[in-house]
Structure formats: C-alpha cells, structure tokens
Amino acid sequence: MPSDPPPPRIDSLTLLAPEAVSAAAERARICAEAQNRARDLQSLPSNVATPSFLGRRARELASHHDGVTADVLGREEIAAKGMGGLVAVSQGSAEEPKLIVLRYEGGGSAPKLGLVGKGVTFDTGGISLKPSAAMHEMKMDMSGAAAVLEAVGAIAELGLPLNLVAVVPATENMPSGTAIKPGDVITQYNGKTVEINNTDAEGRLILADALAYAAELGAERIVDLATLTGAVLMALGSTYAALISNDDELAAAVERAGEVTGELVWRLPLHPEYKQLTKGTVADLTNAAAKRKAGTIYAGSFLEEFVAETPWAHIDIAGTAWDVGRPYTGSDASGIGVRLLVELARGLSA
Secondary structure (H helix, E strand, O other): OOOOOOOOOOOOOOOOOOHHHHHHHHHHHHHHHHHHHHHHHHHOOOOOOOHHHHHHHHHHHHHHOOOEEEEEEOHHHHHHOOOHHHHHHHOOOOOOOEEEEEEEEOOOOOOOEEEEEOEEEEEOOOOOOOOOOOHHHHHHHHHHHHHHHHHHHHHHHHOOOOEEEEEEEEEEEOOOOOOOOOOOEEEOOOOOEEEOOOOOOOHHHHHHHHHHHHHHOOOOEEEEEEOOOOHHHHHHOOOOEEEEEOOHHHHHHHHHHHHHHOOOEEEOOOOHHHHHHOEOOOOOEEOOOOOOOOHHHHHHHHHHOOOOOOOEEEEEOOOOOEOOOEOOOEOOEOOOOHHHHHHHHHHHHO
C-alpha cells in the first residue's frame, strides 16, 4: 500500500576485524556497490536504459574518476567508420545506436587490457522475431555492457595500475521496414563479409565490430562479456558462464578470477571443425549456421575471426545474468561479471 512505511535499509556496516583486512574489505565494498549498480542498469526498462542512456552513464563515470575518459559515437560516426554490424542491427530502430569507448589510464607495466560488453538494450529478434513469452526480459540483453561499464568505474576507484580500453556497442534490435533481413550481406569493421541468416543472432555482429576496434585501439588482451546464446543455458545452466579463448594464459587468468569471486566460468573448446560452421556461402562468414550444433562454441568461433592474433577470451553470460536462483540476487538481475573483471584486472596488473 502507498501508506506503508519503506522497507528497512542498512545505513552503515561496521566490520570488526584486524587492521590487515581493511584493504580487502574496502575492495569488497567497491566491487559490491559496482555490481549493484550494474544490476540496477540491467533492471531498468528499455525505454529508460536506451543506448543514449548508457552513453550518459559512461560520461558520468568519466566525470567521477581521474584517469577515465569517455567517447560516445552516434549513428553517422558509426557508419562513417564502416562498422557494418552495428549499423545493420540498429537500422530497424528509431533509437540512436551508440558506440561507447571508455579509457582508463592507471599506469603500470601490464599490457593494455581491452574490455568489450554487448549492449543490446532491447532484443525483439528483429525480423526473426522471438516468441512473445518472456520477451519483456530482453531488456537485460545489455548485461555485458552494464558489467563492463561498472567494472571500469570500480577499477578506477581502486586505482589499479594498468591501462585499459572498454568498448560497448549499444543498440536496440527491432523489426521494421528498415530492419536488416535474412539473406542480407554486410561488411564488418575489419573488412570481413557476413551473410545474415538469422537476425536474432545479432549480438555477435555488434561484438565483431567492437572487438576489431578494441584491437585497433591498442588492446593487447581482450575480454568480451555477452548474453550471447540460449545454448549456454542448456549446456551450463545458471551455475557457470561459458569461457572460450584463443590463449591458454588469458583463459587461466579468467578462470582464477572466477574462482576468487565465485563468478564461475567453464572453458569450452575451439576446434577447426567448429570453425567450418561459421563459413558463409555468399560471404566470408554466416551469423547463424545451417546445422544446429554447438551453438555457444559456434558463436565464439565466429567472434574469434575479429581479434586477429590478440589474446582474447569470450564469456557467455546468457545463463548467469538473470534469474540464477540464488537468494542474494533474487529472480532478476545478477550483475555477473563486474567482480570477475575487476579481479581479472587486479591479477593482470600485479
């Protein structure tokens, strides 16, 4: 009832422990608050949390932290750069797409870290329309973007000694008279062509541009986070996120970070036979294989085409970003990835 008093909330928390744990406690506070901010972003309705809203959040983070800068590109700038994936997915929507770039200069001698987050602020599936049941939850298809944005804020607040660049391609995926169609062929940022066989396999198209751009901006190791495939929920449920990587050392670092934070990952293999599934018939690649095999690995194999020789790790959080069945997250947003990425950055910068 409107007259009911607001629920009680914690105003302060006092930790009684030796002074030696104060740094760890402060780090935990910063990471927990950042994860809750990511959960808030996930939970906002899509008419509020638009691509422009995410761009404003990026600029807000930059204004709060020394060493962080933000650039937000709009539709014309994205098209001028030749980012055919982001252009194609966004062309069915009246909402302006955004390419969000955050840079953090923390110094140190570690190789520059690149973070990429999928930012589909609402996903209808486009012309390949999703079933209507539970479509309202597709506001959470920007969970990777939320985690990347808030992880950058936490990394900056902690003052970790490394340099990083974060790239977030943000758009809606809508059906309309201007939407991309099955059978269309596009050219991605790195020049590779892709035939569109399913417009609901849109996340890999915008991530492809962002991954190639992150490498161009000097990222020497790249981690992308995305609610990418329904297949990962069938494979791993809501316990593990899927990890796919072209580099054993980086994959091991991601696994260690997951063990520390409890945001667990399970590595899936890459193999030339999976790569064959990505080959197109009238273009270099197809965004949806004709044979329904190894959907999560197929998507990772597709993304690998856009990182060149850069060490890269892909984390599919489609099964772990929402309704994971744990009391401390409830039945909606989990904010997964924030603590994992911060711990990864901490480990890589040590």
